[in-house]
Amino acid sequence: MRAVTVLPGILNSVQLEDVPEPPLADGEILVRTIALGICGTDHEILEGLYGSAPPGAERLVLGHESLGVVEDAPAQSGFLPGDHVVGIVRRPDPVPCPSCAAGEWDMCRNGGYTERGIKERNGFGSERFRIERGFAVKVDRALGLAAVLMEPTSIVAKAWDHVERVGRRSEWWSAETVLVTGAGPIGLLAAMMGRQRNLKVHVLDRNVAGPKPELIRDLGAVHHAGLESLGDMQFDVVMECTAATPLVVEAMKRCAPSGIVCLLGVSSPGSKTEFDIGGFNRKLVLNNEVVFGAVNANLGHYRQAADTLKRADRKWLDRLITRRVPLANWREAYVPQKGEIKVVLMFSDL
Structure with missing residues (x-):
């Protein structure tokens, strides 16, 4: 499958390449990626200012603002094939600190957390990704592409x-x-x-x-x-x-x-x-x-974000996405244009 990857710390190292299918260790839910939102953190990683690859790997799969559709999920997981989902970015540290132990990994006190697409864990910028049931958030299909705004809304x-x-x-x-x-x-x-x-x-x-x-x-x-x-x-x-x-x-x-x-x-x-x-x-x-x-968000904030987006004016939300870039033209998604708001890299159709 194809994925957008980068050598953390190396300027202009981003590329679209073939990578192995996501390992089961990433989570029991298999998701086909629909879209990836791009933000300032991604640009900092591209500039070599931020980011780190998973242990033992050289390259990092980019992407933390996700939207996908479930392809496979265990019975009684709470998810079914066809569900639209967004992945939570941060994972608690393995110690864990008191905040992470309480499910508030966004308030981690010792810095031992990991983050999909940012810090020591591959992101969602591949044609498919896996995710744990406790870190996947179901979104209303009626939101369409606007659901990719879930992470910044959280x-x-x-x-x-x-x-x-x-x-x-x-x-x-x-x-x-x-x-x-x-x-x-x-x-x-x-x-x-x-x-x-x-x-x-x-x-x-x-x-x-x-x-x-x-x-x-x-x-x-x-x-x-x-x-x-x-x-x-x-x-x-x-x-x-x-x-x-x-x-x-x-x-x-x-x-x-x-x-x-x-x-x-x-x-x-x-x-x-x-x-x-x-x-x-x-x-x-x-x-x-x-x-x-304030930075990052925990599961409760993602749920609040889901409610917020559901109550918002759908047409207004759609206007926040000012540029949609097909995967074939992926490099264009990482070149900012004056006056734009949210750029989205499209991996597949809704």
Whole structure:
């Protein structure tokens, strides 16, 4: 079968090659791959900045945003041939740490976890893959290709889950306003989930043309192309989704008293900016504000994501997928184009 593989740590080493069928050790459920979503993590791996191959292997099969259809599953596994499924990315460490032992591998404390398509485990970027029943999530077939958005939606579901948990530190706290910085897939999904909560959502994104401003408006959110249009507004919840250092600083400035800032972008080390840490500390402490980071997701968050996508406007979700690339043209999928949102590599028909 064919798979997209890379030599971790080696720039421009990606290729489409023939690989053996997935081993039973990967899981008892055999899945035919429909589509693979591509994100910033994939591009970092392609640039040689991130990623590691399975023990004893040189190459890593890429892909952690999956969508497939079950071809074979054991009886009483909860899955049947024809079911559409998405694979969970992270696996708990073998020790395990307290978080992994509790099923919260997204909060692993010792770094011993593995991740499909990223860290020490082959990903879903092959014509077929196997997966364990406890790490496969059934999705509504009616979602069609939009189900490939499950993995990024799970990350945002975790972010909202943790925001609301932090908010419950005070019995009276409730959010009314949200600022989302960035209108990539994560930012747009964060805005969508804010609107599903009937919150007043503002999205800061520099694009004034292309699909993003219209997608923001069609959510019933407010689009801001520049900081000046925000005036002196502050927000109960801020979700920073760009990882751009100036916007990380701005996000913390825009937090209202008793507000919560969630950092969802992963910045590159070495990026520096002038920052008044004393003023930040004063504002944070005197206003009871919280700033935290969130990454990855556990099974509960994937289930929340499945519910979120099921309740979303299907036509709006479909518009997030701005480019579908057939496997025959696979290299094109890894070449970013200006203004696009989500690129999907198609392995087979729905």
